[in-house]
Amino acid sequence: MPPSEVDSPPFEGFIGSCSRMKELFRYIRKIANSSATVLLLGETGTGKELVAKSVHDLSPRATGPFVRVNCGALSESLLESELFGHVKGAFTNAIENRTGRFEAAHGGTIFLDEINSVSTAMQIKLLRVLQEQEFERVGDSHTVSVDCRIIAATNRDLAELVETDGFREDLYYRLNVLPIYVPPLRERREDIPELVRFFVERYAIENGRIISSVSLDALNFLKAYSWPGNVRELQNYIERAIVLADGEELNAELLPQQVRGEAPIRLGRVEKSELQSLCAELVSRGLSEVAEEGSYHEAVMGIVEKEVILQVLRRCQGTQTKTATKLGINRNTLHKKIDDYGLQDEAR
Ligand SMILES: Nc1ncnc2c1ncn2[C@@H]1O[C@H](COP(=O)(O)OP(=O)(O)OP(=O)(O)O)[C@@H](O)[C@H]1O
Ligand SMILES: [Mg+2]
Missing domain, CATH: 3.40.50.300 (P-loop containing nucleotide triphosphate hydrolases)
Structure with a gap:
């Protein structure tokens, strides 16, 4: 050979x-x-x-x-x-x-x-x-x-x-x-575009569909997600997207909420490596959302801060006083951040 x-x-x-x-x-x-x-x-x-x-x-x-x-x-x-x-x-x-x-x-x-x-x-x-x-x-x-x-x-x-x-x-x-x-897939994200291409082709043929492209934002979400179910999870989401697609493009709306970064990432008992990959995901989510003239640092910090506040709020069943104490910030600051990040539904 x-x-x-x-x-x-x-x-x-x-x-x-x-x-x-x-x-x-x-x-x-x-x-x-x-x-x-x-x-x-x-x-x-x-x-x-x-x-x-x-x-x-x-x-x-x-x-x-x-x-x-x-x-x-x-x-x-x-x-x-x-x-x-x-x-x-x-x-x-x-x-x-x-x-x-x-x-x-x-x-x-x-x-x-x-x-x-x-x-x-x-x-x-x-x-x-x-x-x-x-x-x-x-x-x-x-x-x-x-x-x-x-x-x-x-x-x-x-x-x-x-x-x-x-x-x-x-x-x-x-x-x-x-x-x-x-x-795990999150440690070899370079392979995601090729895996996506492979599964798109496979499931398009299997379902008698023509999918000629994957939108850039869909691909960015796929590259940024943490993939707890690894390649099997990716494969399932692509199959689902192809079955649901109306046109020839696989776009972000066809992906599940958590991949689009809309559902919060679960924080149970986390291992250090998981925490690292969670950070990597939040960072790349921030990077993919940043406007051209915006600052990466700001975008990433914003996204991380929102996620942390959301998780702590949930753990405190929405009680703001308790959440502020846990976060080490005062109640007014927390109140303002809840407004800024649109987390009112989570807070009591
Ligand atoms: N690198 C890859 N290229 C193409 N398909 C892959 C790749 N890795 C996994 N898959 C596909 O993902 C699915 C899961 O893979 P596989 O069954 O080998 O995982 P596993 O590690 O044995 O998982 P489990 O521990 O749950 O049994 C299979 O359908 C497999 O074909
Ligand atoms: Mg197996």
């Missing part, structure tokens, strides 16, 4: 050309050849499944099966028989022998999604498969050996779960041989 292609996407529909994604693509190519276990980490909707599929497709196992199991969607007993299979009579509904997903993945790759949600008893069984590549079907004493590569994914921090929630440390280390972190 020419050196210029090592950091290109593993397949056409996998979008990404920022440096973090290029690094990810390079890493996928590097590890695809081995059979070592891969642990995919990253928030929901970042593309972990696409990474798992890419690792399989680029590996020598590509001609073998790629089997996905969502460990979070099944109860413990169902998961056990799904993964390992069972023999007739093993439990009430076991009316015939059934091979499990590990056997189905023989010669290929098994993708264990949402590994963070498996019970402690199941973790012990998985540990054995990882160590010895063997197991027994439910209700059977015969040992089955399989050759499959394991890729696991989690959208929770497994190291933290080891500390707090009893995820087994030995299993964690067995899984964490080749960790891959898929970065």
Whole structure:
């Protein structure tokens, strides 16, 4: 492969050309050849499944099966028989022998999604498969050996779960041989225009529509939003906008309120990285709203101040005295700012 292609996407529909994604693509190519276990980490909707599929497709196992199991969607007993299979009579509904997903993945790759949600008893069984590549079907004493590569994914921090929630440390280390972190969309905003183009084209075709452009303000809102649901959220909003569009342009009115910056951003318990991305969003919202001759600093400070007042007002159920005290400003100043920012409906 020419050196210029090592950091290109593993397949056409996998979008990404920022440096973090290029690094990810390079890493996928590097590890695809081995059979070592891969642990995919990253928030929901970042593309972990696409990474798992890419690792399989680029590996020598590509001609073998790629089997996905969502460990979070099944109860413990169902998961056990799904993964390992069972023999007739093993439990009430076991009316015939059934091979499990590990056997189905023989010669290929098994993708264990949402590994963070498996019970402690199941973790012990998985540990054995990882160590010895063997197991027994439910209700059977015969040992089955399989050759499959394991890729696991989690959208929770497994190291933290080891500390707090009893995820087994030995299993964690067995899984964490080749960790891959898929970065959230807010940390790779350069890719947003390309993702938008890709999804617009896909959903226009799917819905028999012609969308010839995306308006500048729509694109600016999309670039500035914090994307807690990552690429999946972006994909859904584009599909919705295309279904709702009347003309050939995808404009800002077709985007949900929170993307247009009209609904407030939720402030629950915030992590430092979230706070940083919230600030980045407010700043870029300010930057995109500023008039040509206006001052960026003023626009950004205004937008940040409005958001902070709104959030504190809500936390104080609209009580102005309490809000002023929390903000460390006097009541008259607060009153004036509430008027300036049009927050009267939130205040009592
Ligand atoms: N870089 C990308 N290019 C194109 N489509 C993407 C990209 N990343 C994600 N998607 C799309 O977004 C959706 C979510 O991706 P995926 O299912 O891989 O996320 P995930 O990380 O597995 O999320 P979860 O933790 O919720 O399972 C899919 O429809 C996928 O095709
Ligand atoms: Mg997934």
